[in-house]
Amino acid sequence: MRVDIWKGSYARTILIALLIIVLSVLLYPILYNLILSFQKKHAYLPGAEFAGVSNYSSLFHDEAFWKSFLRGSIYASVSVFFQLLLGIFCAVCINNSRKGRSFFQGVVIFPYLIPTVIVVILWKWLLNSTYGLLNGNFFGTSVVWFDQNNIMRILIFISVWQFFPFVTIFVLARLRSIPQHLYQSAIADGAGPVKQFLHVTWPAIKNIVFILLLIRFIWMFTKFDIVWLLAGKGSSLTFSETLPVYAYRQTFRMFQVGMGATVSVIMLIMIVVGTYVWFRQILKRRNIS
């Protein structure tokens, strides 16, 4: 146990109170969500009645829920897989290059930085079936990328494009801390690039990759904006409806707030588990260093 240097100062009391107040404000929506999931409530009208677990049971009997659950899982798994693959590969390459390293590192994060709305609009323009640079304009094709057949593919593609830089940045930060002499001795032992990666790089980045897998999966599974913006208004929405979009539709199209809240509670369970794992990792690292 470390010594508390501010023991006895009344500023200490004020700040701890502030911490607790802020946290309570943050937790309010989460707890209210929990209550809402046991209520029947219209989205715009006042008043609510207790409904027991009826929201949960009608949710589990709704075929659309299971479909969106499955679709969301596939979307999250596939897009996270490619984010990790591309992200790690990109980080290793940037780490190995001497010239232009800071330039690449700066540029690679651009897709992650700009608003999702712009990402989606930009790709809709690039892939536009008549005027798109990557479609009619340059290749002379006229593939309709945003119809029901291709919507999931294009959704995964754009998600990978937008979020792989996140992986790159974090892996790169860890790669920096690998001492150079480990590579030198690996080379002296006659290890090629693949062996170097397996024996030196991978053990060092294993933990961060696991954490990235965890948080990126949760964030892709609960991602609303990119799916909604890409397919929300079109008829292709039913073919790309993931769980958060289902929750939105229940709340603001069917006006059943309780149902939307129930979906949120299910996603919350996942987040609680994920946070527990991540937080333990943070505590472990901070105690060592």
Added chain:
Amino acid sequence: MTSLLRKILIRIFFIAIILVIVMPFVWMIISSVKNQEELFSKDNLFPSQISFSNYSRLFADTHFLRYLINSCFVGFMVAIISTVLATFTSYAYSRFQFRGKKILGGLTLMVYMMAPVMIVIPLYILFRALSLGNTLTSVIIAHITFVYPFAFWVMNGYIKDFPEELEKTAIIDGANFFRTFYYVIVPNLIQGITSVAVFSFILSWNDYVFARILITGDEKKTLPVGIDDMFSATVTDWGVIMAAGVIISLPVIAGYVFVSRYIDKAVHLKYT
């Protein structure tokens, strides 16, 4: 031989990455300065002359300026409030020893993991009950609920890195908490505070979900929502939309370049 091959492969990879990442942005800029005819022509990859008519139409014919002002206001308020709150509370969290500290940290992390769509419905009902429906205040408060936990954890990384000895010296010299905070802690953490503020601004600037659901009136829309509605209008005016895209992306990229010197540190400390 193999090292030469490796160099070439890396070179090729970089060109590919640059193409995949930069090309869409370059195309956005090119599209925004083309005139209406060339925008839809297959023969003109580049504009024969640079025209800013899309930009002038953006400001003259749409409510873009209104959205821009709203977004700036919300972004600055969120950045200031979150950064100040995070600096104080994160300092308290890393320096004080008290019961329930671990749970407090864990819960803050959990809130950070929450997706906007999970928080927005209860907030929407709450704001309506407080007659804050369709106000920028409601958007600011909503943004703080996800920006603050982020700011808190990043600040925490910076503070952990900061030696306690300096504060101890100040205490021995008789300074009270707030004097120490103002004269010792803040100046030493200024890099961290700056990058947290910039990233808080970016997070608020980029948000779509909260603003979409909390705002119903056109005069209160922020940029992402305003652009989405302009885009979804019956006939999409691609030139104007591309010009808007360029203007929205600029502050984000400028802000990032400004703090990129410190970002390695933030990333490294925060997630490990």
